[in-house]
Amino acid sequence: MSLAPFVQIVARGQGRARSMTFSEAQEAMTLILNEDAAPEAVGALLMVMRLRGETADEIAGFTAALRAHVTGNLPKADLDWPSYAAGRSRGAPLFLLAARLVGQAGYTVSMHGWNSHQTAAASLRDVLDLAGPNVRYAPLETLSPMAFKLLKLRDTFGLRSCINTVLRMWNPSGAGAIVQGVFHPSYRSLQARAAALLGQKNLSIIKGGGGEFERHPSKDSVVFGLRDGVHIQDPNPPLMCETLKLHDVSNPIDLPSLWAGHTHDPFAIATITGTAALSLWTLKAARTTGDAHMMACALWDARHHTESLSA
Helix, strand or coil: CCCHHHHHHHHCCCCCCCCCCHHHHHHHHHHHHCCCCCHHHHHHHHHHHHHHCCCHHHHHHHHHHHHHHCCCCCCCCCEEEEECCECCCCCCCHHHHHHHHHHHCCCCEEEEECCECCCHHHCCHHHHHHCCCCEEEEEHHHHCHHHHHHHCHHHHHCCCCCHHHHHHHCCCCCCCEEEEEECCCHHHHHHHHHHHHCCCCEEEEEECHHHCCCCCCCCCEEEEEEECCEEEEEEECCCCCCCCCCCCCCCCCCHHHHHHCCCCCHHHHHHHHHHHHHHHHHCCCCCCHHHHHHHHHHHHHCCCCCCCCCC
16 A cells, blocks of 8 residues: 555645544554655655644554554663754753663663754763663664654755654653653643553653753743643742753763762752652652652762662
8 A cells, every 4th residue: 555545635735635543644654664655755744744733643643653663672661761852052961860860769761762963062872871770772773763764854854744753752662651852832732642542641741951851940841741641731830040041052061070979060950850850750759749859859969879769
């Protein structure tokens, strides 16, 4: 079967085009992942969807196809943590140290991703030795070469596609809890609705630094997502009054020195503990985000004493 019928569904013209159903989107993405679709048709489908905006059913259907296409590559984890941000404004990946605190609390964290258009200072892969024993990272190009090929179509189109969203939704480790960062706030609701269609129960989505799951400590943070399958919108006030840029490329942060305690940066530390707190709350390690923040701060203070504090 060709991809043409699905292109026709979304691109027939004004008044006749419609969005795909869950099952149609799943079938279309299965064709693409199996390389049974002409590249011109793939480009047409993805760009029409970008122009008019993706629906929750389409994102969920695409994600279900990806999950079925790639199975058994990663061991089960407690928390899924996608990392697909792009952009030269990114600074040091402080969220990696937040994930390490979650691991220090006894949870396993599965990170996966690929990042583009970033400076060397923003490279996650260059500092993975700081991840700790409970945080695993899988590069997309190894985990799924075909998904990587689809993501790289950005270089051809000059535009992102819904593949960026699908990869954030993927959860290849089958974790019971997921955290996601988005660059555009409107995607928080879209991804929450798609996750519900996929049967996900516990999910937190924030507008994060450069699209990563990374909390800005001096701004309000509204968490969209799911708790026990119920949609949430949980507002959280700023953690500190000082207003600074989350990533100042003129003042790079030395992550190893920060973790070792050789340098002290209150804003960076608040970013780490604030991000870790939302992750721990997603895992239900604490009842409230306030309790989770106290837990994250305690984990930061104890980081040199143990990597196995019990949640």
